[in-house]
Amino acid sequence: MPTLWLVVSLLVLSAAGFVFGRQRAMSSAEGNAKELHSLPSYYGHNVAFTTLIPALGALAIWLLVQPMFIENRVSGMIPAELVPEGSSLSLMMSDVRRVADGLDFAVDNGVLSGAEASAMDAANTDVRAFLAGIGVALGAEVSPEILVAAQTYRQMSNTGGILMTVLVAVLALAGFAWSYMQTHKDFRARNVVEKGVMSLLIFAASLAILTTIGIVLSMFFETINFFKLHNAADFFFGSTWAPNFRGDSELSILPLLWGTLYVSFIALLVAVPVGLFAAVYLSEYANNTVRSFAKPLLEILAGIPTIVYGLFALLTVGPLLVGTFGKGGFLGVEWMAGATSVLTAGVVMGIMLIPFVSSLSDDIINAVPQAMRDGSLGLGATKSETIRQVVLPAALPGIVGAVLLAASRAIGETMIVVMGAGAIAKFSGNPLESMTTITTRIVSQLTGDTDFASPETLVAFALGLSLFVLTLGLNVLALYIVRKYREQYE
16 A cells, blocks of 8 residues: 555544544443533544554654665675676665566556566566666666565565554554543543643654764764774864865865854845844834835745846856956956856855844844833933943943854855855965855765765765754854853843
């Protein structure tokens, strides 16, 4: 049974459990709801949740584990000598999956029977032509070993699908029967349901934490593999970034870190003053009509995809800067050779961060009590003096935290830098030159066919872990500043 229909069936059975559970509770109380320990709906929810949640949990775990188990078993069937030089086993497994999908398609559409698909022989059947005829594209000839692996993959997937359906159905029906039989007027349904909901809430909260831990550990172990192949001193203290996939690469993070911090610094030079001034105007000077119109309009910038900002940098801001600082531009000197530069990416990234700084600063400024403003005005201070000497100092810890959070957002940006800053890793103080950043190099190193066995590929994980530590440090510092210096207002 397809997974979608299996989920729909579980939802239908769960809904039926709610109806039947509620009816059984009312029947046990002879129709008098006052005789029940809990409200009637709790009895229905108990049956519905007991039917649905264990079955859905088992389904989710099965869908996660089955592909890994099957691929581990099937990949062992492919001899190492069949893997072309410069390729990887993962690419061979891609062909295995495509052949298996082609056989499934042929069986589903009546081109082959299940037995014929399992007995197809690459030695006497033009498998490649057959698969091409049903629209399955392959990157290499289909060897007998690949065909056997695909047949095994298909059989194990189909068997796993049947076992999954049986297991989920048994769990759902068992949960339905057990909870239905428990339902009577003295059953503490409310307590059970509330504990179940509490468990779900704890699981949801834990899932986010566990996902973060899983991401960090996945990068950490691959980073360890990288440092087994490449000198850690060269990575942290070297001065050259020159990967060449020939074993003599120089892979230092420092040129990339310099480009990252330089672009982020320019972005903050643009975003912080504009965003802060916008927040001061919206919170202190603008009337309700202007604020209700300007604030949502400003925050629209936060919803624009970063790829659109990248195109804006490449097609508008970059040529504009070239026209100003390029040949025949400012003072007749060619300060800028191309549209990609640190300044291009920094300006556009700063525009992207304006609503981030503005929105957070606006909320922080509005949190300052009106009594402080009234007291300052009552002592004879002007509006601007009140803002400069009372409101902003009171809101400063929160504003600093907002700026640090914006900085971590800028450091992790990718698409704007890819399209606006260039791809040259070097140390330079000229903002009109092309440079690159950590995120750009991560994308570059993981683009194309990768086997995760060379330092030139594994360096992406070391870069990612370093970037994670950097942004985590900024976030922790921001939270520390906000909590330590935040004023508590009644």
